[in-house]
Amino acid sequence: MFDIPINWSAVWITLRLATITTLVLLLLSTPLAWWLAHTKCWCKSTIEAVVSLPLVLPPTVLGFYLLITLSPNGPIGNLWQSLTGGHLAFTFSGLVIGSVIFSLPFAVHPLQNAFVAMGQRPLEVAATLRASPLDRFFTVAVPLARPGFLTAATLSFAHTVGEFGLVLMIGGSIPGKTQVLSIAIYEHVEMVEFQQAHILSGGMLLFSFIILVTLYSINKRLY
Amino acid sequence: MKSMILRYLHAYLIGGLGTVFALSMASVSAEDLHIAVAANFTKPIKQLKQVFEGNSKHRVIISFGATGQLYTQIKHGAPFDLFLAADMKRPKMLVDDGMAVAESLLTYAVGKLVLWSPQALDLQANVLRLGKFNHLAIAHPKMAPYGTAAKQVLEKLELWQTLQGKIVRGNNVSQAYQFTATGNAELGFIALSQYKAIQGNSRGSHWIVPEQMYDPIQQGAVLLKKGQNNPLAKAFLAFLKSPLARQMIEELGYVEPNLS
Numbered sequence: 001m002f003d004i005p006i007n008w009s010a011v012w013i014t015l016r017l018a019t020i021t022t023l024v025l026l027l028l029s030t031p032l033a034w035w036l037a038h039t040k041c042w043c044k045s046t047i048e049a050v051v052s053l054p055l056v057l058p059p060t061v062l063g064f065y066l067l068i069t070l071s072p073n074g075p076i077g078n079l080w081q082s083l084t085g086g087h088l089a090f091t092f093s094g095l096v097i098g099s100v101i102f103s104l105p106f107a108v109h110p111l112q113n114a115f116v117a118m119g120q121r122p123l124e125v126a127a128t129l130r131a132s133p134l135d136r137f138f139t140v141a142v143p144l145a146r147p148g149f150l151t152a153a154t155l156s157f158a159h160t161v162g163e164f165g166l167v168l169m170i171g172g173s174i175p176g177k178t179q180v181l182s183i184a185i186y187e188h189v190e191m192v193e194f195q196q197a198h199i200l201s202g203g204m205l206l207f208s209f210i211i212l213v214t215l216y217s218i219n220k221r222l223y
Numbered sequence: 224m225k226s227m228i229l230r231y232l233h234a235y236l237i238g239g240l241g242t243v244f245a246l247s248m249a250s251v252s253a254e255d256l257h258i259a260v261a262a263n264f265t266k267p268i269k270q271l272k273q274v275f276e277g278n279s280k281h282r283v284i285i286s287f288g289a290t291g292q293l294y295t296q297i298k299h300g301a302p303f304d305l306f307l308a309a310d311m312k313r314p315k316m317l318v319d320d321g322m323a324v325a326e327s328l329l330t331y332a333v334g335k336l337v338l339w340s341p342q343a344l345d346l347q348a349n350v351l352r353l354g355k356f357n358h359l360a361i362a363h364p365k366m367a368p369y370g371t372a373a374k375q376v377l378e379k380l381e382l383w384q385t386l387q388g389k390i391v392r393g394n395n396v397s398q399a400y401q402f403t404a405t406g407n408a409e410l411g412f413i414a415l416s417q418y419k420a421i422q423g424n425s426r427g428s429h430w431i432v433p434e435q436m437y438d439p440i441q442q443g444a445v446l447l448k449k450g451q452n453n454p455l456a457k458a459f460l461a462f463l464k465s466p467l468a469r470q471m472i473e474e475l476g477y478v479e480p481n482l483s
Contacts, residue, residue, distance in 0.1 A: 073406040087357060089407040090391045172391030172402065173363065190291035190366045192316075 004195055009176050010184040011203075017092070017180060018160040021099040025107040025156045026149070028100070033111035034137075055105045063169025066098050070170065090172035095180075098170055099160045106155040114148025115141065147219055154215045158208060256283045256455040257302060259293045261309035261442065263369070263396055263414055264332065267475045268307065274471070275462050281455055289395055291366055297322060297447060304450025305459060307331060307442070310368040314445035327446035331463045332477040334440035335415035336372045339403060341427040348430070350410070351382055359389050360408035362396040369396035372437035373412035379436045416476030441480065 036048060054062060070077045070088040080088050088094040122144060126136045142149070164182040171178035173187070181204060188197035260268045265287055272283045286303070288296075294313040297303055298320060306323065308314050311330065317323040338346055351359070362370030370392065377383040391407075393399035396414050403411030404425075418429055444463060450456035462468055469479050 067401065067405050067407060071406040077407075087407070089402070090358060168394060170407075172358075172360075172393070174391060187363065187366060189295065190289060190363075192291065192295065 004199065006199060007179075007181075007184045007196070010179050010181045010200070013092070013177070013179065014161055014181040017095055017099060018157045020096055021103060021160045022107075022153050022156045024096065024100050025103060026153060029104065029107035029111055029152060033108045034115055034141075036108070036112050037115035051108050052105045054102050059102065059163070059165030060169055062102060063098065063166040066094075066101075066166070067170050070094055070097075089170050090174060090178060092177055094170055095167060095178055098166050099163060102163060102166050103156045103159045106159050107152040110148045110151035110155065111145065114145035114151075118144045150215065150218060154211060158211055161204070161208065254281060254453065254455055256281065256304055256453065256459060257450075258283060258285050258305045258307060258459070259297060259301070259303040260285055260287055260307045261290045261293070262287045263309055263334070263416065264307060264442065266416065266420060267332070267472050267477070270471055270475075271462070271468055274467070275459060283455075283459070289366070290368075302449055303447055304453050304456040305444060306447055307444045309334075309440075309442050311441050311443040314443040317445060317447070322448050324446040324448070324451060327444075327457075327460060329444055329460065329464065330441045330480040331444045332442045332472050333480050334369065334372075334442060335434070335476065335478055336369060336376065336432045336437060336440070337413055337415050337418045338410060338430040338432060339400075339413050339418055339427065340410045340429075341404060341406065341425055342409065344428045346410075346428040346430040348380055350430075351377070351380060351386070354386065354389070356409040357389060358391050358402070358408035358410075359386060360391050360393055360399040360402035360411035362399045362412070363392045363394060367393075367395045368440045368442075369399070369412065369414055372432075372440055373399075375437040376412070376432055414476065419476040442477075 032051070036044065036051075067089060068074055070080075072078060072081050072087065077088055080086070086093075088097065118141065122140050123136050126140045131139065162182065163180065164186070167178065167180050167183055168186075171180070171183060173179050173183055181200060185197050185200045185204070188194070188200065258268070268285060272285060276283055286293075290309040290313050293301075293303075293306065293308070294316065297306060297317060306314060306317065311328075314323060314328055318325045318328060338351075340346060344350060350356075361373040362368075364370040364374040374383060377386060391402060393402055396412075396417065399408075399411045400413045400417050402408040403413065412432075415431065444460065446456055446460060473479050
């Protein structure tokens, strides 16, 4: 069993994609979740629905529309091409964009819930002690919402690792660039190379399990 | 009190069993035929099904999929009578596995490879050599026969290594077509049957690759163990060999296989 080649390139691409997606998502979702937790705008439910859309949309639908919008003939692809001269489909950047959209609700929801659960009280108290809004956010809100951040990060990471339908549609399965683990496993099964499929799948299962166990034990300790 | 509960329970039980029984009777009217078909043959098989069913009460139930997936499913007991694959390899593997009848193996269609672009270019092998494009879409050479053929053509033109940075691989030939049709790849190697199905104004330009540049894409059909005693299954295989069926298949972009 040990002389069967393991597709380490796919493992590496998957880990890179999940990490970068998670970082981008945390950066984008924190202000969004904060706003959603505190706004009284009439548009709140619409925005929440749009954010939650990737939850109910089949990944292949998302991938299909991305394929059309990211194409050089489409508006976004055109803009990207004039800015960078490159393409979006079949590239790692395209996958990051797709993954960010796909995992957005998994990052926003836990953060929003954590901000809401915290309530206004701690922030009010900090304000009476003359803390500025930014100071209040970083020294009071963020630490209190730490379980939310942890959940958001872990869910986004795990969800991106498991991505398949989306990458299938816009990836192009380029080894070293867009061939992620789930695609590699699928291709092994398709070519009846079951041993390699077993190894990669087993590895993924073990990895996901370890991540989840870690998350739950840390969360327990934080409370 | 207890007897009343028991009586209600009894009634529900009989009612439930009766419904299940009635439903199962309703779904098996005349004998049905279950076929597993490679996705690239979707359009022809639907037309063939209509002609075959004609006015009879028999139903032909078709499941589409990637040839490799269908092979794995059949190997693990999927209830099909016939398998129409995109190559000869997988049906032969099923025969070797003991899941299919060896004598029934036949080539039902021969596919043709086409280099296509939705743009109006002067499409010949030269376009590939000049390399003035960003992406060339092909089906995955290891998973799809049209991909294997595309790779053979590029190797014949001694361009396989040079173009590695520009080649994107679709899951199957349908995906190669999608990548090209949406403009993400400027060129793509697709099936002639797909090219023929394109509506007028998006036809673009194409090059029908000379047959000697790749191994023939022979699509094989085989009778599966489950369908051994199904008269419809044998009738359908015979129908596939008939002149009418062959003509329909050829019109949709395949080549007539010249063996029986």
